[in-house]
Amino acid sequence: MTTRPDSRPHSADTDDLRSRIAAVLTRARDRTRALTDCLDDTELMAQHSRIMSPLVWDLAHIGSQEELWLVRDVGGRDPLRPDLDDMYDAFKHARSDRPALPLLDPAAARGYAATVRDKALDVLDHSRLSGNALERDGFAFAMIAQHEQQHDETMLATHQLRAGAAALxxxxxxxxxxxxxxxxxxxxxxxxxxxxxxxxxxxxxxxxxxxxxxxxxxxxxxxxxxxxxxxxxxxxxxxxxxxxxxxxxxxxxxxxxxxxxxxxxxxxxxxxxxxxxxxxxxxxxxxxxxxxxxxxxxxxxxxxxxxxxxxxxxxxxxxxxxxxxxxxxxxxxxxxxxxxxxxxxxxxxxxxxxxxxxxxxxxxxxxxxxxxxxxxxxxxxxxxxxxxxxxxxxxxxxxxxxxxxxxxxxxxxxxxxxxxxxxxxxxxxxxxxxxxxxxxxxxxxx
The missing domain is CATH 3.90.1580.10 (paralog of FGE (formylglycine-generating enzyme))
Incomplete structure (x- = not known):
């Protein structure tokens, strides 16, 4: 396993930026949980519209993208689940085809996303937040927060499309x-x-x-x-x-x-x-x-x-x-x-x-x-x-x-x-x- 040495800068501005990044990542994850914890496993695995993914796919996809960009790319860490890369690549499987994939079940998807987040926050703790374009000003972390929030809005649209009683x-x-x-x-x-x-x-x-x-x-x-x-x-x-x-x-x-x-x-x-x-x-x-x-x-x-x-x-x-x-x-x-x-x-x-x-x-x-x-x-x-x-x-x-x-x-x-x-x-x-x-x-x- 390859990890970077502790090279965290000790400036107030960088620490403030690090805190802000942690806050936007946490806000996104709290929302993801709220959109998925309110439904049972059957509803999470179901496809509520052919133009939308099962909610459990979005949940694991969020974790997969975070692993690719923050854990592997920015952090230089070894892959956690390289076997998931293809299944959660949005360009390799149309939304209509995703229910037929051997998707992680809700418990496994939650566990995977949580493990990735722990690793990503450790990467954040050790990042210089400067240097190359991915790390400068925390861009990669902000990109992942935006990606998760965009999927959260997509999941909110799926909630609107689902039948049944209100869950939100x-x-x-x-x-x-x-x-x-x-x-x-x-x-x-x-x-x-x-x-x-x-x-x-x-x-x-x-x-x-x-x-x-x-x-x-x-x-x-x-x-x-x-x-x-x-x-x-x-x-x-x-x-x-x-x-x-x-x-x-x-x-x-x-x-x-x-x-x-x-x-x-x-x-x-x-x-x-x-x-x-x-x-x-x-x-x-x-x-x-x-x-x-x-x-x-x-x-x-x-x-x-x-x-x-x-x-x-x-x-x-x-x-x-x-x-x-x-x-x-x-x-x-x-x-x-x-x-x-x-x-x-x-x-x-x-x-x-x-x-x-x-x-x-x-x-x-x-x-x-x-x-x-x-x-x-x-x-x-x-x-x-x-x-x-x-x-x-x-x-x-x-x-x-x-x-x-x-x-x-x-x-x-x-x-x-x-x-x-x-x-x-x-x-x-x-x-x-x-x-x-x-x-x-x-x-x-x-």
Whole structure:
């Protein structure tokens, strides 16, 4: 067995960073346990949807990735379970095929993940958190924390798809009432998109580059259930002229007539199933569980369009007074509960207007948390993109059938959410916690 000597630096800054890394790793693991300990072994081993893995696969996969990157790569330690590498490689087995694999049972998966975590924390305790690019500023540890939180959000989506009684609980999301302008004007001009300075940003967020964006207007808040109900009432799902050709074909083939998990009662009341419970649709919540095709059709119906990725980021990050891009709409400080609905504190979006402290300098609200927001942009690398530390995180998806989503959802942890963070998915996807806001091009001034 090969181990590194104790070379831990004795500086307050490094010790603070080490404590912060340990905290984000622990927060992720606590959430993983909460999402899996609430179900019996049969439910953990079951596949609740063909587009999702059994929860027990996610649990062991989290441990496998942590072993590969932290125990073996950063720590230089001998492999713990090399026999698991292939089975828990996400690129070698499609989700639909994973139930047929000889997966670790829940007890073994938990034990494996716990053993890996003990080793990883020992590696953290001895890491310089400097030197090569993987260790510098704790990047590899932060990458693994983000990876686990991303799988936690995927597991949360699996909970939404499973049948049966509720297994998760959380207080209701805040209510609010937005009374500001319908849209916000974002002036024309260049801004710095992406980042070179955030040490935990992932490869597709880099490098920072200047983008000159024409003037546009963007919705001050996400599209609400009430507004989407107007689209439904006006025949939005029955009017092919509002849809792309592919979108209409998909809508027709799947018989889609409302956001996923919505049902209409005989008296006309709309209900939404949420994590094993059913409640009337809350009018002022952002609409959630809509595909890109649905969002695009709504935008056409409203005489608008979806924002480009650059427009979304400029609305979220650019501070005209300072002439610079912020880390978050409210500034560079980390999210707090009064700024954004993140981290599964609630199991639903908050009403629009519930987070005025999270507004951007121009007054755009709820850009972070609540719902992932579809943009019109396809997923590509930025100019000068370099894959790091592996192509399979981002690069292999460039140019495929993906649209970019921004901003995070109520199920996204703050470690995996910032103004530069990029998510992507197929335009048909509706199981994710996706919503949107609209934009429109403004006429050029002469």
């Amino acid at each position: 609980t959380a207080p209701p999301a805040p209510r609010g009432e937005y009374r500001g302008p319908v849209e916000i004007t974002v002036p024309a001009g260049p801004f710095a998109m992406g980042t070179d300075t955030d040490p935990w940003a992932l490869d597709n967020e880099r490098p920072a580059h200047v983008v000159d964006v024409p003037a546009f207007a963007i919705d001050a808040v996400p599209v609400t259930n009430a507004r989407f109900l107007e689209f439904i009432a006006d025949g939005g799902y029955q009017r092919p002229e509002l849809w792309t050709e592919r979108g209409w074909a998909h809508r027709t083939a799947e018989g889609i007539t409302a956001p996923r998990f919505w049902e209409r009662d005989t008296d006309g009341t709309w209900w939404r199933r949420r994590f094993g419970t059913t409640a009337a649709v809350r009018p002022q919540q952002p609409v959630v569980h809509v595909s890109w095709f649905e969002a695009d059709a709504f935008a056409r119906w409203a005489g608008r369009r979806l924002p480009t990725e650059a427009e979304w980021e400029k609305a979220a990050r650019f501070d005209p007074a300072a002439g610079r891009s912020r880390r978050f709409p409210w500034g560079d400080d980390d999210p707090t509960p009064d700024r954004a609905n993140l981290g599964q504190r609630h199991l639903e979006p908050a009403d629009v207007g519930a987070y005025p402290a999270g507004a951007s300098p121009l007054g755009v609200q709820q850009l972070i948390g609540d719902v992932w927001e579809w943009t019109s942009s396809e997923f590509h690398g930025y100019p000068g993109f370099a894959a790091f530390p592996y192509r399979e995180y981002s690069e292999v998806f460039f140019g495929g059938d993906y649209r970019v989503l921004r901003g995070g959802s109520f199920g996204t942890d703050e470690v995996a959410c910032r103004g530069t963070f990029r998510n992507w998915d197929h335009p048909i996807r509706r199981q994710i916690f996706s919503g949107f806001r609209c934009a429109r091009t403004l006429p050029e001034r002469r």
